[in-house]
Amino acid sequence: MSEKPQSGLHRSLSGLHLWGIAVGLVISGEYFGWSYGWAAAGTLGFLVTTILIAAMYTTFIFSFTELTTAIPHAGGPFAYSYRAFGPIGGFIAGMATLIEFVFAPPAISLAIGAYLNVQFPALDPKLAAVGAYIVFMGLNIVGVTIAATFELFITVLAIIELLVFMGVVAPGFSFATFAANGWAGQGTFTSESLTGIFAAIPFAIWFFLAIEGAAMAAEETKNPTKTVPKAYIAGILTLVFLAFGTMIMAGGVGDWTTLSNINDPLPQAMKMVVGESSGWLHMLVWIGLFGLVASFHGIIMGYSRQIFALARAGFLPPAFATVNPRTRTPVKAILAGGVVGIAAIFSDSLITIGGQPLTANIVTMSVFGAIVMYIMSMAALFKLRRSEPALDRPFRAPFYPVFPAIALVTAVLALGTMIYFNPMVFGLFVGLMAVAFLFYRFTAGLRENAEADELLTLAQVEARSLAD
Template sequence: METPDSKQLKRVLKPVHLWAIAVGLVISGEYFGWNFGWAVSGTVGFLIATLVVTVMYVAFIFSYTELTASIPHAGGAFAYAYRAMGPLGGLIAGYATLIDFLFATPAIAFALGSYLHFLYPMMDVFWSAVFFNIVFILLNIWGVKESARFSVFITILAVGELLLFMGVVAPHFKMDNFMTNPMPFGWAGVFAALPFAVWFYLAIEGVAMVAEEVKDPKRNIPRGYISALATLVFLALGVMVFTGGITDWRKLSAIDYPLPEAIGIALGKSNSLTKLFASIGLFGLIASFHGTILASSRQVFAMARSGYLPKPLAMVNAKFKTPHWAIIAGGVISFMALYSGTTSQIIILSVMGAVVMYMMSMASLFMLRNKEPALERPFKATFYPVFPALALLLSAVCMVAIMYYNFMVSMIFFAGLAFCITIFMLLGMHKKRIMDDELLATPQQPL
């Protein structure tokens, strides 16, 4: 069967393209979502949480890159865990990755609706979010994908806007505002804020899904990942600190459009620069929105092709050569999330999937080092075993924080996982072996 990406497997991507894809996937997290962390921790408490999570991502990326370069498969963590742990491990990692990307999509849709509402108050947030979902589902089915060049363009535009934001609000920054009630809940607040700090970087791991298309992966994958992470760290800290000094931070801790609101406070909501910022901001959100739909549909397709999801989800549209049922299935999940949850709850669920996937990936790294010492590793984890162990530990801390402060959301996540495992076992999938050429490809055995 021809896959939707069968014409995209030539190794043409360079570091600048990987940088654009990674930053483009993540950059919506700089525009919204993180500010909910202020509500549970205050400005300084959230700054501490962000620094902890930044250390986690540095350790994670310098370790995860080994897996991406060694096993360049569109399934990402699903493929790594399957190879290291077998069918059940693959199921858990695949489920977590699906939750990560499938629920990031409606969260970004909410933000898109909120930005439109900020620009045009008569537009309803919910229905705007539904509209964006429908439009981008159709675009993806029709085969409209960002080219590498367009990814670079739209990402540079979004990064430039955040730099503009920092430049505009910097003169209005007041340390008194930032330091007002900085840790209202003490160190417990720092713990509670960890999931929202993860939102700053969540989805950077999506670059793994284009690993087969990278030119000279030994050099370029590390360069792409590291340059993207450096960009995101700078933007995350800059945006958070400057926004926190504009006004009473509590006014910005429960809305989906903190940056336009901050500029509106600094310059006035009728100021043309305020409107321009919110308008351009849509492009950054659209880049991430399109990227998460694309990434989640590839994950659904890869798992269905391997027998982990219903086979029809692996069907390729005869006319458009896209996995239309996989895209539609993701859209249905997105609609359900938009209807039933708030942005903060959806973000928590997405982050829960991410941290479980990070833990499974780091465990897979350790297991593959022992199980397959001869596996070609174009890039080896930096400071092994310290970095992967640190990433594993901090991911576990984040998971405990989510479970402690978001019990019901956590139960939903684990109930879904238990249901999937039950069906998996009843169908005897845990006893079946997937063909090597279908899942266990190496750089010398392209899919």
């Protein structure tokens, strides 16, 4: 099967496909991970955290959409920062995005493996996780339309299940139960509660992490200037509703402290209402796998496009900037991210950070990449408004400069808080960025010989004129 270096990704995705990708990338976060925020902040404290992060993501997406429609590029944030700040800006945003999207899938695949191990105890969860990589890398390779249609299908199933969960537990819900001892510390608001609110930020981010990945499909979307805004706005509104709905309903049906340190809060919350033998509970346990699969499959699509775009611009080896002439998919980029993910799976019990296994920290690593990318993207928006006022902007950020400023300030606050609470993981993040910078520093020839890209032309011309 031959491949040739070309940038000809195929424009075949509809707005419904893009909405499915945006929601599907994130929806596993509604099923697990977020409830650890209760352990850090209590239900009421985590509610405050989630409101803060939901405001960050909502204002971010409304602002980010301006960049996505003005520069519909497979590199997404890499392209926006490159256009605004040149190669160094592109490097920072591109590598941060790559860390976000390469490090999230191993954690999700291990959750898939653990889930299957519960149902089939003889199945090794790590082998199941590797099997998930093989299956969904293969699905991404066969064609973007097939992959996106599958993503839409399983995303819709996952949404339906979350709605069923809310409906089934509603008769047992009480806000008084949700609010009981709802602040970190002694159950009432103190300075310790405020600390808990900030400590819970990564778990609230998990509700929305990776929605920006849909931007990497803009180059494969029909009429992106009209399609992307509709898909993104519908996507963030869908996710905000689901995040608050699942969290509040789960916390108000019983003792929420029993749900705060487990990976399956929704089934356990439903069990409090309907009992262990209910058919509703069995449905939730089985179909819950679709939420994990939707995010896993969508993020593979996201990381492959980021690797492809970085290689096409000369930031990674050019071999990854090829697409298969028949399927029009970046096969080598898909496989490259899978190699890293599978290596992480088998390193889980061999490498520890701060006394925790590797995969217990890679979600935090992914969040660090995301927040750095958010900061770079909002800075790029402000810069491009000044440096390129005539740039065609089919969608303009509403309430500019208030919305992007809110997104930027809250992202900086989140970054500072995460550094404080996760210094070792942040050190590893900085180390990965430093290694990537060494490659960047000594491979200038790759960028000088990179394929011309009309969406990056201004920055490329400036960079090459400075080099000359």
